[in-house]
Amino acid sequence: MIERFEMKNFGVNRHIAWEKLAGINVLIGENGSGKTSVLKMLYAVLRSLELNKKGNDPYSLGRILPDKLYWTFQVNKLGELVKKGTESSLRCRMALDGKNIEFEFGSDTNLTIKSLKTDFEESWGNTTVFIPAKEVLSLFSVIIKSREQDKMFGFDDTYLDLVHALSIPPQRGRNSRVFAAGRKNMDRLLGGKAVYDEKNKQWYFKNKNTRFSMGVMSEGIKKLAIFDQLLANRYLSQQSIVFIDEPEASLHPKAISEFMEFLYDMAKNGMQIFLATHSYFVIKKLCLIARREQYSIPFLGLSKDETIPLQYEDMIHGMPDNSIVDESVRLYQDEVDAVLGGEI
Template sequence: MLSRLEIKQFTVFRELNLSCSPGLNVVVGENSSGKSHLLKLLYALIATSASAGKSAHAQPPTKAYLQKAYGEKLLGVFRPESLGRLVSRRQGRERCEVAVCFDHQVLDVGISFATNSKTDVQVDTLPSAWEAQSPLYLPTRELLTIYPNFVAIYEGHYLEFEETWRDTCIHLGGLLQKGPRTLQTAKLIEPIEQALGGKVVLEKNGRFYLRVPGGGNMEMPLVAEGHRKLAMLARLIANGVIQAQGYLFWDEPEANLNPRLIRQVAQVIHGLVLAGVQVFIASHSFFLLKELELLSRRQPVPQTFIGLYWQEGAAGVSCEQAEVLPGLNHIVALDEELAQYDRELQGGA
C-alpha cells in the first residue's frame, strides 16, 4: 500500500505532503488544481515498477534502468514536450523532487529532474524490490468505442493520446475468468448489468457490444455515453482485472453519469475498498462524495479526503486532508451548491 507522497516543484504544486489511506483516497478541488496530475504521477511510478517486475527477465532494480524507465512513463502519461516541462513554471531553473513511501519500505522511491531535463530522471531513492501489485488507471472518458485496434496502432505510431489509454485498453482485452462468477464479482457486477440492461461482450472482430436479452448485440457507439462508461467498468470486473489490481486510480468517475448511475459507481468503489484495493479518485461531484460518505457510515472503510485549492497569495496549490468530508474547509462543489441555494432564496438574482 502507498502510505505517503512528498512533492516539490511539480506542475501546479510548489510543495505538497500527503498521507494516504490504505483504503479510499478522494481528491477534490476545482479545475486546474492538480487532481489528475496527482493520480497520474502516482500511477506512472507504480506502473513502471509493476511492469518491470513482471518481465520474464526481471533483474533487481538499478538506477541505470529506472532513470530511463520512470522518465519514459512520465512522458507517456503526461505527454509534455520534454520532462522538464513538468517542473513548476517559474523564472530561472527549478528542480522537481518526488518521494513516494509504501508500507513496505523496500518499494520506496525518490526521483528528481530539472527544467532542462529531456527524457531521464535522477533516481535519488532506489527501491530494492519491484511492486508486485499492478495499478489500474481509469480515465475520464470511456474507451470501449476506440478499443478496436487501438493498442496496435498506438504501439506502431506516435499518437497524442495519454499512455493510460493504451494501458487500460490492454486490461479491457483481458480474457474473462473461467467458470461461474465468484460471489464478490457477482455482487459488484450484477447491479451494473441491471442498469445497462445487458452484458458487455468482446466479439472475435475485436469490437465490444452490449448483449441485450432478446435484442441481440448492440454496437458500443450506439449505447448512451454514460452507459458506455459503466460498461467499461463492468468489463473490467467481469475479466477480474479490477479486483486483482492493488491500486485503482479513477479520474472523475461521475463524468457523463446521472445520479442513479453515480450511486452504482459509488457502491462499486466502496466494494473494491472492502476487497482490499487501494483506491484513488478525483472528483468534482458533491453527490458522489456524499454517497461515498454514506456508504462508509454503514460499513466503515479507511478513508481520507484530500482538498486542493488555490490560496490567494500562495505560489501554488494548497492542500488539506481530513478523514471525513465535513473536515474539509474548501469544497468548491459544496460552496457553489450553497451559493445557488442563496440565489434561489433571493429570487434568482
C-alpha cells in the same frame, strides 16, 4: 497499498504531502488545480514498478519510469513537469506496501532521471489501472493505431494501458466471492454486459439475446462496462490500485450513488481507489458511506491559488468544507434572491 506520498514542485502545486491513505481517497479542486496530474503521476510510478524487471523483461525502473512519464504526460521533455518559476527540482516520494521509492529531476531534464532510489528490486507484483473521464470502448482501434502504429501524441498511456487491459478475454472458472458479488451488482446497474468481438475488433453491449453497437450506448454505460470487463478478465485483483478521473461523468445521480457503493465494496475487501471529482453527489455519497460504516475516506482539496492552503480531511468526520458545496450554496442563495426580488 499506497500508504503516503509527497510531491514537490510538480505542475501547479508547490508541495503535496498526503499521509494515512485508505481504501478510497478523494481529490477535489477547480479546473487547473492539478487533480488529474496527481493521479497520473501516481499511476505512472505504480505502472513502472509493475513493469520493473517483470518476468524475463530485463528493463529496470531507471529506464521504464522516464518513458512512462513521457508517454503519460506527453511532454517534449520531463523538465516541463517541474513547476514553472521555481529553480528547485521536482521531487516525488511514495511509500507502497511497506517499501519506498523516490526520485527527482530539474527543469533542464530531457528524458533521463538520474536521481532515483527504490526498495523495489523486482516487479511490484500487483496491477494498477487508470480509468479516464473519456470512455475508451468505442475508441479501441483509434487508440491502438494512434499509439502503436503512428507513435503519435494524443491518447496518453492511461488510455493505451487500459485498452490492453480490456483486451484480455474473460476468464472461466469461479471468481472470488467479493468480485462475483461485485459483478452481479455491476450487471444489475448496467442492465447487460459488454462483449468484445475479436473477429471484428469491436465492442458490443449485450442485453439478454439482443446485441447493440457500443457506439450507440451512453458514455455512462461504457464507463461502467469497463469495470465489469476488468473484473471478468481478472485483470483487477483485491490488491489492485485503481485511479478514476471524474467517475460521475455521464452518470445519473442514482447511478453515481450505486457506483460509489460498488467502489466501497471493492475497497473494503482490499482494493485501493483514488477518485478525482467535481461532483457534489460523489462526495456526499462517500461522506454518507464513511459515516454509516465508520470507514476512513481521506480527502484532499487542491487549489490553483497558492495563497490557499491545501485541505487534508477525512470524510469519517463529516462533509469537509469544499468549493463544490460552496458553489451549490451560492446558487441556492442566488435563487432565493431572485424569488424574493421578484415578489418585491
